[in-house]
Amino acid sequence: MKKTLKILAAVMALALVIGVFAACGAKTEEKATLTMATNAEFPPYEFHEGDAIVGIDAEIAALIADKLGMELKIEDVEFASIIPGVQAGKYDMGMAGMTVTDERLESVNFSDSYAKGVQVVIIKEGSAIKSLDDLTGKKIGVQTATTGDIYASDEFGEENVTKYENGAIAVQALLSDKIDCVIIDNEPAKSYVAANEGLTILETEYAVEDYAICFAKENTELQEKVNSALKDLIADGSVQKIVDKYISADTAE
Numbered sequence: 001m002k003k004t005l006k007i008l009a010a011v012m013a014l015a016l017v018i019g020v021f022a023a024c025g026a027k028t029e030e031k032a033t034l035t036m037a038t039n040a041e042f043p044p045y046e047f048h049e050g051d052a053i054v055g056i057d058a059e060i061a062a063l064i065a066d067k068l069g070m071e072l073k074i075e076d077v078e079f080a081s082i083i084p085g086v087q088a089g090k091y092d093m094g095m096a097g098m099t100v101t102d103e104r105l106e107s108v109n110f111s112d113s114y115a116k117g118v119q120v121v122i123i124k125e126g127s128a129i130k131s132l133d134d135l136t137g138k139k140i141g142v143q144t145a146t147t148g149d150i151y152a153s154d155e156f157g158e159e160n161v162t163k164y165e166n167g168a169i170a171v172q173a174l175l176s177d178k179i180d181c182v183i184i185d186n187e188p189a190k191s192y193v194a195a196n197e198g199l200t201i202l203e204t205e206y207a208v209e210d211y212a213i214c215f216a217k218e219n220t221e222l223q224e225k226v227n228s229a230l231k232d233l234i235a236d237g238s239v240q241k242i243v244d245k246y247i248s249a250d251t252a253e
């Protein structure tokens, strides 16, 4: 009896030790997840390459996650649902070539800016549209809830603006003459023009926009951590290296 008890105690002690080791092992293997919401129809910032989501934002986010010791998970969602999802805590952050605006600052916080954008107009070659003034009364395509959408609706009237789920669909609508132009950020515009015959870009004087990462208002802890990682990655040239990889010097203006 005594012997059996001793054996039992030894077995239990061993089980405990194994259990503790297993728990420790699991802890070092299992990294916390950093969930980033994006809308991956926005080259060169985020787009699909086979099964992967690649691009400037995806690569910067991967380096940030690395610095924070976290596992990056990218969720491809509609642009319009990024901010609500971040507010609801469904995603830790939103990174989607997203412009910092006063209105958005009422709903979310933003990191420091890591890139700049400017709204441009994509037209068909030979289009009657030669300047911004010519846009009056024309059918303008935009991606829903983007700054392009906001500008177009404000300046040319909501009734002239057709909203599409993403920039690629808007460009398809332009190619098939459903609309007369697309207002979108300059780098994606260049990508779409390069990928499709017969399109060209009308440069505009719209204000230069700052791209940044958004966070829920209450998640200042993550915002600060990401900001400090981003600062390091800008300072050591990593961000510029990624930008240069996707935007060649001859296409960047």
Ligand code: ARG
Pocket: 038, 039, 040, 041, 042, 046, 079, 096, 097, 098, 099, 100, 117, 143, 145, 146, 147, 148, 185, 209
């Ligand atoms: N910069 C614009 C904005 O913030 C457009 C961003 C669209 N981004 C995207 N990944 N589809 O409204």
